[in-house]
Amino acid sequence: MTPTQLEHISDVADTVEQLIARGDLAEASAALTPLNIPELVELLGRLSIADGAVVYRLLAKTRALEVFEALTPGTQSDLIQALQDSEVTRLFAEMDPDDRVWLIDELPASVAPRLLRGLSSRERELTASVLGYRDNAIGRRMSPEVIITHPQSTVGDTMRRVRAGLDHAETIYTLPVTDAGRRVVGVVSLRDLLAASDDDAIADLMSDAHVANADEDAETVARRTTDLGLLALPIVDSEERLVGVLTIDDAARILKQEESEDAARQGGVEPLRRSYLSTPIRRLVRSRVVWLLVLAVGATLTVQVLDTFEATLAQMTVLALFVPLLIGTGGNTGNQAATTVTRSLALGEITPRDVRKVLSREIRVGLSLGLLLGLLGFGIAGLVYDWHIGLVIGLTLTAVCTVAASIGGIMPLAARAIKVDPAVFSNPFITTFVDATGLIIYFLIAKAVLGI
Incomplete structure (x- = not known):
């Protein structure tokens, strides 16, 4: 609208x-x-x-x-x-x-x-x-009401089937063609039926069929359906018999829900599954509080790191000024990598087996970003404070960006490998983890460069 x-x-x-x-x-x-x-x-x-x-x-x-x-x-x-x-x-x-x-x-x-x-x-x-069927299986999202035809049937016979099933069928635009054992041998479109004569055989009109097993992951099958541009995808059981059909509108609905869930979990909340304005306040609170508690516990790592290096901060108080900049940059870098990899996983562009390739690419991306930001940080901090401080900031930005991009790139792959939603492993957890890691890197470099 x-x-x-x-x-x-x-x-x-x-x-x-x-x-x-x-x-x-x-x-x-x-x-x-x-x-x-x-x-x-x-x-x-x-x-x-x-x-x-x-x-x-x-x-x-x-x-x-x-x-x-x-x-x-x-x-x-x-x-x-x-x-x-x-x-x-x-x-x-x-x-x-x-x-x-x-x-x-x-x-x-x-x-x-x-x-x-x-x-x-x-x-x-x-x-x-x-x-x-199990919750995430495509069988749970298919329509079992399907109009079918057979290779030996004529167009006239098939059209009579279509008219008889108009009130119940989920779709009539793509019809599965099955043999006597209800196994899918092809599909025929309504367009082809309307263009043919009543005496033409379905065997002469049907084309090869793409099918999916009812136990396959719903998001994977839905994305395959949209990528192939299919109006309907036949769904078969373990014995290759037709049990239903997934229509393009249901495929789009599945993807919309999955993308909404991913977006919510990357922000550290549970998906609402309903309009924001009609959602009761208590449900909004419940969708956020668990994640906030988890992240609060995770943030104690950052507090622990600061406590460990309290003596270092006491000797060079100027270092405390750069803590928000460094942990913020690290968190943002990790989130960027995680978002990119999570999207690629959802689109089927990569799999957990590509972890080495992804890690190699993210190390190079993180290093390149770190060098650019590190040079900028070195110049500004060196001019305003001291060139030794500038060197600490420059080296830290380089290291933090490299580490954050690497972690952000492999965490979604690790999540998929252990059958966990990659979005859950993304932004909130990466930010918490990178904050603590970034501070350790920062203070270790500061101690080495400044001799404190």
Whole structure:
């Protein structure tokens, strides 16, 4: 949305909150009427959970379902818990199986079984087939409702299948072609079907298929889908039988969530999974406090280093002036390296096996940056204070940048190697570690150069 549209939605949100507080629901409903679906989604993201539930009840049934499907799973979860049981049961039943699983992953454990019991046997079975896969597997994000065809089928037969399955299928634009054992032998696009005659055989129209195993990592498969530009990717089980399909919109949704999580964890917070303005204060506090405690404990390393070299600082108090500069430069250098490597890992450009190549490159990058900053620090500190002080600052900047870039480059690779999210190992931990290491380097160089 444009800034102007966002300002308009903000004004509407303020108006609706005031109308709800006064109990004037008729006027509130009138204020919602001109808004389209994306605007209503943005509006709900700006309201409290209680006000959002009231607004949702004011929407017409058809608009309400469209809005609900466009919300993030976290916001859906909040809304579900604020609505009445009858409304929840209806909404849950009208969702696609894969969307239900997204929502279930956000709901309290006590709520999900009750919702599943309210489904028809067919919908419960479809949802259970997706829920059976582990949390990070692509099988948990696929749609099990797929229209298939066979090599020996004709275009006319296939089009009749498509029309019959329009109400349930996740996509009709790419159809998997399977053999008698439900093994994928190719795919055929709706464009090719529409361009062919009814008597043409599917075997003459189908092309080779890219497939993914249901147990593969969801982010990896989603990125592969977008990189290949596929509208849909068939998902198969361990016996190569078709079990579902991943559509391009679901792939984009997976990547958006993963990137949001990485960005949050690199900043030292847990991802919110819902709009900031609609997130309760206690949840914001909970998302940050654990990381702050961890980093506070880690910062005691820096305090310990300063205590160890207290005598050195007492003999040359000017050294204390440069501590913020040095640890700040080291932390920033390490964070830059970690961010670059984490992104390359996510894009599949490197793997943990490339640790030597990455370390070699980051050492050279860090050394180059250190020499540039070190020369600048040497000149400025030498002119303002003393050339011996300038030499200490120059050498320290060179060493700190080299060490920080190296650590920042290999930590995400180490995290991936031990099956931990690389973002968790990135900025906060690197900053804490490099602060302590940088101070040790600084005081050791100062003692050697200044003879103290």
